[in-house]
Amino acid sequence: MKSNESVGELFELCMLGGSVERRFRRMRPEIERLPWGTLNPAAHSPELVIEARKSWTHAAYQEHRTGAACAETLRALIAARAPVDLIGVATRFPLDEMVHVEMCARLAEELGGGTHVEHDPRDLIPVPSLDLPPLLRATECVVQYFCVGEALSIPLLRGTWRAAKHPLIKGVLGRIVRDEALHGTFGFTFLGWVNDELGDADRKHLALSAARVVQSIRASWDNIPDVSGYESAELHALGWMDSHDYLALAKRSLEKRVIKPLAKFGIFVNEVAN
Template identity: 40%
Template sequence: MASELFEIDLTDGPALTLHERATGDLAQRYPWASMDPSCYPLLLVERARHSWTLRALNEFGSATVMGQLVQVLGEARVPLDLWSLAARFPSEEIHHVELCARMAMCLGGGTQLSYDPAAFAVAFDPSLTFLQRASELIVQVCCVGETLSFALLSGCLRATSHPLTRAVLTTLVQEEALHGRLGFLYLDWIAPELGSAEKERLGRVARRTLDAQAPLWEKLRSSTKEGVTREGFLLEHVNALGWMESQDYIAVTHETVEAQVKAPLLRHGIRVP
């Protein structure tokens, strides 16, 4: 795998003017000046810089995969309304890349992250039909990945009262609300045509996607006591910089997997092993 340093940039010309016209001038829309890193422990700020840089990279990966989703849905000739909804997602994810990167800069600058540019795209079994590829990507990206992401971002939003963090997370939550829902709208359309073998295969796809999250949840098995994390950070500082408490991540994930991933998939005949 070829590793590259994660970096993003903007031009300083007509393209930037058109970009800001489409997305709004982020420098004016958000209260960036309200974030003062000196109010928080240096170690926590450094972790927040890394966390927001990593969020930018994850959103970058999501933008890549959402572009692939649009292509695959087109190849499968899904109904135009489903395809049109999906076509909005790449630009929303690119917007999120910029917001998360600006958050990192506001805290003192992004941190160095290396990544494999080819690692984001989903590789399909060449024997699958275009429609089977579309169903696999929908389950993996929308029904599981984006449903979980939306729930966790919503939890972080509920936890914070800082004006800048709240404004950025509000945008992410609002724009990602349809990303998971599209998965189940797609299944409403395709489920009557799915045979038992295909439903079983999609259940395995969902299981693999959930299992890929397991190492993260193991890391979060920590505890807090009287508003202080195990490392001694105040929860109000943790929340202000964009996180929930560790146990909240685990609780939200468990509830989301059971109620918003497994249960609706099962209603469409797809059982997660």
């Protein structure tokens, strides 16, 4: 997904509180059982704490965008009259993402507060054209948001969860990993259902769409913060993998979890990418 942080509005969040917050908590009671209030920024170097605040603020923003992607997909699935049970399963995804947004924002808060992120709320995510036939449009949403974005994020989150040492950060990442496992497999379940309806031109269209997302993901790897000067133990405490390990896992996972599974459905990302 392309990043829109250079212009626009400040990315700030709020909670309504009261009975609405209590209802939200009842929907996901496991979140409040995490050991909130146990991060101690004074225990780490100030520069690393600033990097961690930036990183968790950025994570909250990415989860926010993924929430929009899940909601956009739901609308497209409904318009395409996808199977009701499949849509029903996907209705949980925007809630999951809002929970992830809140958890990442709370981690930034515990470390001293969120950092400055600007964005254009009118251009949160790349959206397929409304002129497409509804089924192809729904499939394009699923391919770009789930078969690429979500499928790739799962191994990376799992790797970061394994490396994390602090109980709160490990707990947050563990919760996200469990939710995302279902998001990642959803995309390919949908492709299994829609496969017979897709013609060659549709598969080419989907490959081009996936290739655009893959290209922006590869470009984002250049912006991974350089934390090579810090001890692994310190990085792992605050929820990072070593940059080198992360990049190697990302490249491997892109081939294994995205490019190859899409090729099984005749969606050949490498053939259309330049």
